[in-house]
Amino acid sequence: MAQSPSVEEWSQWDLLKLNSFSFGITGFILAMDTVVLPVIVLTVAPDEFKNTYLAILGISGLVMAAMVQPTIGRISDRTQSAFGRRVPFIISGAVFSAIGLVGIRLAPNFGVLFAVWIFIQANVNIAYGPGLALIRDCVPLNRIGMASSMKIMSDAAGGAVMIAVTGALIGNTGSLDWEWISLGILAFLMILAISITSVQVSRRELKAPVDSQRTDIQSSFRSVMSAQLSLFLFSRLIMITAIASFQTYGLFFLRDSVGLHNPAEALGRMTLAIASALAIGVYISGRVSDRVGRKPVVMVGAIGAALSTLWMLTADDSTQVLIIASVIGASIGVLLSANWALANELAEEGQAGLHMGIVNLATIGGAAIAKMLGPGIDALNRIPGRADDFGYHVLIAGAAALFIIGALMLMPLKKPGRESVPKDTDSPPA
Secondary structure, X not given: OOOOOOOOOOOHHHHHHHOHHHHHHHHHHHHHHHHHHHHHHHHHOOHHHHHHHHHHHHHHHHHHHHHHHHHHHHHHHOOOOOOOOOHHXXXXXXXXXXXXXXXXXXXXXXXXXHHHHXXXXXXXXXXXHHHOOHHHHHOOHHHHHHHHXXXXXXXXXXXXXXXXXXXXXXXXXXXXXXXXXXXXXXXXXXXXXXXXXXHHHHHHHHHOOHHHOOOOOOXXXXXXXXXXXXXXXHHHHHHHHHHHHHHHHHHHHHHHHHOOOOHHHHHHHHHHHHHHHHHHHHXXXXXXXXXXXXXXXXXXXXXXXXXXXXXXXXXXXXXHHHHHHHHHHHHHHHHHHXXXXXXXXXXXXXXXXXXXXXXXXXXXXXXXXXXXXXXXXXXXXXXXXXXXXXXXXXXXXXXXXXXXXXXXXXXOOOOOOOOOOOOOOOOOOO
């Protein structure tokens, strides 16, 4: 998707519409991982092995994501259609993911739940992988900081809304089947969000000749990988592991360690607090990182995230959880925005689909490592003579250390020597 940055201005509203797909897809996955799957797992797994069963689902889904995203990204780099390179994948993946929710609700045992989750993960990543390339495809490099902020804000808003809705509804009882209602709302919000992005991108593509979409890119893993990108990937892997750890086991931490009576509802409220604070941090981070660079902003966010994560160990009621969660959210927002801008800066023109698919391997890897911690948490919680929430304390202390290590790894990274605007000559989506 080519562009003419010299004649096209990108307002914050334009950037939000471009990233609307991320609201839907990220929110969908976060709600499934954080609220829906833990609730469903409790119906098909023994309580003492709930973390292990949840880890199996998470790891297997992430393996599918790691296989799909770079492959689909590379295919989308070379795709021609009247609606653009990315939109057909975004639409088809989201629709089939929504259909898969029927299997989640009807799963009679863990085997069926496992198979359905693999199906959903495959399709949601068919949508998400190509969508990640839209910023590099469309946005001038001197606006990538703010574009990345809008992307992270879309992620946070989607996660906050969908986790809050499912957390508030899925545990209700009565004459209505609240699990069906919760899943239906998730599907509706995802389809609505990807439609906004798809319409925006497609409207511009329909005005351009199909042969204007480049297919001469000979992209490969070897051509995309570099020492710079490798260092970035290791750093991102470590920091995403820290972020995903609490996301994955947060509901059980609130129930078993903090002692909250309704952890799903508390998690939904906490997520709203995180998202609100994150939005502030993200917006500031986008503006600042476009001026002073990405690495200093990442370091500030990492230090704040580490300290506030340790602070969570002192929480003993829902009010304290909300206050601490707000600080965590602001810090992570600063970190993620600048980190994502740096990821886009490192992308070569015409290879954004494959490049961002490879970048997201670090995201997937970090989430996978976090999900593999489930058996370890269960084992630490059962150590004789230790508190029965000892595993959660080790998890949080380790996450704080990983934030600092990941940020320090970025310090040797050299600033990409690129132009402030891409070289393509067509216009981005209106």
